[in-house]
């Protein structure tokens with residue numbers, strides 16, 4: 001059966017001290033409790049080298065982005081091998097905020113995915129339509145194209161390492177969640193697109209997360225859908241007490 005994951009994307013929030021305290025808080029809330037999902041925390045990259053390995057028995061860690069280059073004169077960039085030299089085991093790639101504010105398109109994202117895989121990191125690859133694409137009815141094609149253009153050069157073996165995250169841009173940080181039916185419709189279509197290229201078994205094993213105003217109140221309904229395998233959580237991951245109910249949504 002495919003893996004269920006609840007992932008935190010802290011984005012550009014928390015000072016170092018606040019971040020370390022939040023990791024400790026999340027860890028403590030899991031004391032004496034075994035989640036029915038993997039709990040993945042993606043803080044700003046500069047935290048990663050300082051995270052104590054003791055947390056890794058309950059939490060996994062990841063970065064929010066990596067460079068498309070391996071090393072060299074790219075001031076301010078952080079490479080996949082650098083990330084992989086810390087506790088991190090995963091990296092978010094193609095978040096809509098990177099696509100929008102840093103002009104990241106499929107060609108660049110394909111290179112980032114290659115870098116991550118080469119370094120032994122699991123890419124959490126984000127896709128999602130904008131509001132006008134939802135409204136004009138092209139959202140299925142838009143998202144299918146994002147998946148194909150950045151990922152379909154991969155071998156079966158490499159594609160099997162990809163975690164997908166469907167994050168409708170209109171639902172991110174807006175308080176407007178996709179309904180569970182809207183998420184299910186999209187996730188099922190993504191799985192179909194993957195199956196057409198990589199076969200049913202790889203598609204059935206592919207974890208597809210939902211992201212966009214996911215919180216404790218709506219997570220149980222979203223995660224109950226057959227093709228929704230967890231969440232990629234922004235705002236509600238910034239406090240342990242708000243994050244825990246999302247993790248617990250898999251207990252229901």
Ligand SMILES: O=C(CO)COP(=O)(O)O
Nearest residue numbers: 009172173212213234235
């Ligand atoms: O972008 C997101 C996670 O990557 C979702 O953010 P919010 O949960 O704040 O809407």
